[in-house]
Amino acid sequence: MLFFTLLRHRRLIVFLTLGIVALAVLTAQVRTPERRRIGWAGAAVELAVAPAAAVLSRLSGSVAGAWSLLTEIGTLRTENARLRAEVGRLREENARLRPAAQENARLRALLGFKEQQPYQTAAGRVIGRDPSDWFSTVLVDRGTFGGVRRNDPVVTSDGLVGHVIEAGPTWSRVLLLPDPRSAVGVLVVRSREAGVVEGLGQPLLRVKYLARDADVQPGDEVVTSGLGQIYPPSLVVGSVVQVARAAGDMFEEATVRPSADLTHLEEVLVIIRGGESVAR
Amino acid sequence: MTRVVAYGLLATASLALEVTWLAVFRPWGAVIDPLLVLVVSAGLLRGPEVGAAAGAAAGWMQDVATGVPLGLGMLGNLCAGFGAGLGEGRIYLEDAWLPGIAAFALTVVRNAVWIGAGHLVGLVDAPVAEALRVTLLSACYNGCIAIPMFQWLRRLDGRLERLSDRPR
Numbered sequence: 001m002l003f004f005t006l007l008r009h010r011r012l013i014v015f016l017t018l019g020i021v022a023l024a025v026l027t028a029q030v031r032t033p034e035r036r037r038i039g040w041a042g043a044a045v046e047l048a049v050a051p052a053a054a055v056l057s058r059l060s061g062s063v064a065g066a067w068s069l070l071t072e073i074g075t076l077r078t079e080n081a082r083l084r085a086e087v088g089r090l091r092e093e094n095a096r097l098r099p100a101a102q103e104n105a106r107l108r109a110l111l112g113f114k115e116q117q118p119y120q121t122a123a124g125r126v127i128g129r130d131p132s133d134w135f136s137t138v139l140v141d142r143g144t145f146g147g148v149r150r151n152d153p154v155v156t157s158d159g160l161v162g163h164v165i166e167a168g169p170t171w172s173r174v175l176l177l178p179d180p181r182s183a184v185g186v187l188v189v190r191s192r193e194a195g196v197v198e199g200l201g202q203p204l205l206r207v208k209y210l211a212r213d214a215d216v217q218p219g220d221e222v223v224t225s226g227l228g229q230i231y232p233p234s235l236v237v238g239s240v241v242q243v244a245r246a247a248g249d250m251f252e253e254a255t256v257r258p259s260a261d262l263t264h265l266e267e268v269l270v271i272i273r274g275g276e277s278v279a280r
Numbered sequence: 281m282t283r284v285v286a287y288g289l290l291a292t293a294s295l296a297l298e299v300t301w302l303a304v305f306r307p308w309g310a311v312i313d314p315l316l317v318l319v320v321s322a323g324l325l326r327g328p329e330v331g332a333a334a335g336a337a338a339g340w341m342q343d344v345a346t347g348v349p350l351g352l353g354m355l356g357n358l359c360a361g362f363g364a365g366l367g368e369g370r371i372y373l374e375d376a377w378l379p380g381i382a383a384f385a386l387t388v389v390r391n392a393v394w395i396g397a398g399h400l401v402g403l404v405d406a407p408v409a410e411a412l413r414v415t416l417l418s419a420c421y422n423g424c425i426a427i428p429m430f431q432w433l434r435r436l437d438g439r440l441e442r443l444s445d446r447p448r
Contacts, residue, residue, distance in 0.1 A: 135346075
């Protein structure tokens with residue numbers, strides 16, 4: 001009897017069971033990315049997606065170049081044939097060299113920054129991004145084979161980017177500062193006031209838990225405090241753009257603009273901190 | 281088994297596309313989601329159980345590959361796949377527009393569940409107007425790509441079925 005009842009409501013039972021599983025998975029790790037475990041099946045998915053993403057990511061540069069060349073040729077059609085060929089050739093050359101020059105400048109800056117660092121680092125290229133509007137992670141083409149491990153901090157020459165939340169053999173996923181799951185202990189350089197920078201799912205960050213009478217002003221530089229075990233001290237996080245002091249609040253809050261351009265990340269440095277006792 | 285492998289490969293290709301080109305190419309700030317169209321198509325063609333299972337599996341893969349909290353996409357796509365499955369036998373599949381309309385409606389459902397669940401756990405604090413704008417735009421894009429994609433997937437599904445029915 002029970003069997004037939006179950007059979008009759010099979011579709012609802014499948015839906016509810018899967019719904020409960022999804023809710024259980026969600027609530028188990030939603031506020032703590034450190035507890036995010038994708039398991040062997042998730043690693044297999046990443047293993048399949050990462051190489052395809054790497055190929056598509058590299059192809060996108062060529063496609064964009066070819067597309068811009070096509071549109072430029074369309075506008076030049078009315079011009080003199082010799083001039084058109086000359087302009088086409090120069091533009092093609094320019095289009096080919098400009099990304100190389102920009103990449104060169106970025107890599108030089110990154111190399112200079114890397115040489116200044118007392119830590120061992122591994123350079124990686126961003127091969128995938130989270131397309132959703134309210135979370136911020138990127139996929140980097142450097143993993144455990146390159147020495148990268150969970151909770152390793154990630155930087156660019158401009159400043160802190162985030163930290164690794166998953167590491168596979170040839171890839172790692174980086175939780176960026178604007179992600180709502182991100183929280184970093186920080187200091188205001190000028191006044192040494194301490195707080196916690198949290199992501200809001202938007203380009204700007206929020207510093208919470210500043211003392212009520214904290215001396216913080218727009219333009220102040222904010223760096224990591226070194227508390228919390230993941231981030232080493234004195235990595236540049238950003239600069240204060242606004243300070244909020246509401247009457248009756250126990251703490252002061254500030255809005256910070258990240259120093260690193262997190263919307264156009266292409267190359268990053270992962271700080272490898274093998275000897276430290278952080279849960280990984 | 282052949283069908284599962286084929287759909288798995290399609291889901292992987294869609295995901296790779298979503299985390300690379302489609303993460304950058306976002307007309308007016310909204311995302312095109314071919315994986316959701318795949319889930320809706322599976323539901324429309326195979327019914328609510330398969331739709332729900334395909335939705336949950338694809339959503340979980342999407343959570344893994346995009347780095348959002350695990351379970352969020354799983355829940356959203358599960359509802360979309362199940363909803364699409366309820367239309368099996370009710371939607372006239374020969375009509376070119378109906379799968380597009382179904383994809384539009386189920387994108388709205390998927391995003392509502394996704395944003396609602398994210399809000400409930402305190403992670404997504406989206407302004408209502410912005411959430412509505414992004415959702416409706418995504419629904420339009422998905423509706424548009426669903427029209428050719430569904431017909432193509434339907435033909436593929438038919439071929440896979442014939443392949444699995446062939447006597448060994």
